[in-house]
Amino acid sequence: MESSFAILAEPNRRSILSLLAASECSVGELERQLRMPQTSVSKHLRVLREAGFVEARVEAQKRVYRLRPEPLMEVDAWLTPFRRFWTAHVDALERHLDQMDPTPKKGKKR
Amino acid sequence: MESSFAILAEPNRRSILSLLAASECSVGELERQLRMPQTSVSKHLRVLREAGFVEARVEAQKRVYRLRPEPLMEVDAWLTPFRRFWTAHVDALERHLDQMDPTPKKGKKR
DNA sequence: GATTCATATTCCCGTCAAGTCATATACTGA
DNA sequence: TCAGTATATGACTTGACGGGAATATGAATC
Numbered sequence: 001m002e003s004s005f006a007i008l009a010e011p012n013r014r015s016i017l018s019l020l021a022a023s024e025c026s027v028g029e030l031e032r033q034l035r036m037p038q039t040s041v042s043k044h045l046r047v048l049r050e051a052g053f054v055e056a057r058v059e060a061q062k063r064v065y066r067l068r069p070e071p072l073m074e075v076d077a078w079l080t081p082f083r084r085f086w087t088a089h090v091d092a093l094e095r096h097l098d099q100m101d102p103t104p105k106k107g108k109k110r
Numbered sequence: 111m112e113s114s115f116a117i118l119a120e121p122n123r124r125s126i127l128s129l130l131a132a133s134e135c136s137v138g139e140l141e142r143q144l145r146m147p148q149t150s151v152s153k154h155l156r157v158l159r160e161a162g163f164v165e166a167r168v169e170a171q172k173r174v175y176r177l178r179p180e181p182l183m184e185v186d187a188w189l190t191p192f193r194r195f196w197t198a199h200v201d202a203l204e205r206h207l208d209q210m211d212p213t214p215k216k217g218k219k220r
Numbered sequence: 221g222a223t224t225c226a227t228a229t230t231c232c233c234g235t236c237a238a239g240t241c242a243t244a245t246a247c248t249g250a
Numbered sequence: 251t252c253a254g255t256a257t258a259t260g261a262c263t264t265g266a267c268g269g270g271a272a273t274a275t276g277a278a279t280c
Contacts, residue, residue: 003262005124005266006119008119008238009113009115013159018191021195027257028255028256028257028259038256038257038258039239039258040240042258043239045257046258049122058247060246060256061254061256061257062246062255062256072195076137078184079185079186079189081131082131082182083167083178083186085131085177085179085182086183100246106272120267120268121267136226136227137226137228147269147270147271148228148274149228149229149270149271150268151227152227152229153229153268153269154236156228156229170278171224171225171227171277171278172226173228174225207274
């Protein structure tokens with residue numbers, strides 16, 4: 001079982017994920033956009049699929065791949081303890097605000 | 111020039127970074143806490159140093175290593191386009207992803 | 221200057237992963 | 251059924267990486 005970081009170490013896999021972040025794609029579409037052999041695309045997709053980064057649905061002869069968020073969420077979570085190293089020097093005030101933090105999240109609400 | 115993701119693919123290197131996130135350490139301290147041979151620690155530190163993840167200052171015979179934020183910031187930035195997949199509508203995402211992406215399937219005709 | 225401590229570097233080896241080529245599987249339509 | 255399209259898999263080669271042992275560098279203390 002590979003770590004999510006090991007999966008992301010491969011540049012072509014990151015490219016595939018970036019394309020899928022824009023919109024779901026079939027294997028052939030990825031093949032054309034990345035200009036890489038179909039067998040390579042399929043193998044990388046297999047790795048990404050088994051690691052939970054993507055999932056496929058069958059559509060006639062095509063397989064349409066789309067993103068799954070969980071593994072990237074793990075990576076995002078791993079970064080958490082490090083964020084203070086670049087949010088702190090932006091403004092120390094931010095830490096104060098963190099400590100108060102009684103405010104519930106309010107965005108625009110409908 | 112290695113990508114930051116390739117550097118983070120190694121579990122021991124991630125452990126080193128996590129320790130350094132808590133506080134700066136000498137090589138010997140890392141060696142003891144991670145229970146790994148000194149030669150391995152030094153080699154990983156070299157990789158981390160050359161990739162800009164850490165920097166060392168000399169203190170008598172010791173070298174004290176500390177974090178540098180830039181490469182991890184890059185990783186954080188790479189994640190940005192993916193965050194909408196889990197920050198916006200987490201529950202809607204879990205039900206059906208295609209509902210939040212109603213873009214028509216075909217772009218171009220030939 | 222020799223010794224000791226702290227760290228870095230070099231060499232060798234096993235492993236593993238990515239690329240390529242060839243082939244296999246699956247679905248569609250005539 | 252056959253032909254054609256779309257994707258997956260297998261075998262093989264090659265190159266890179268991590269681990270370990272031995273060794274080198276370099277500062278501090280005597």
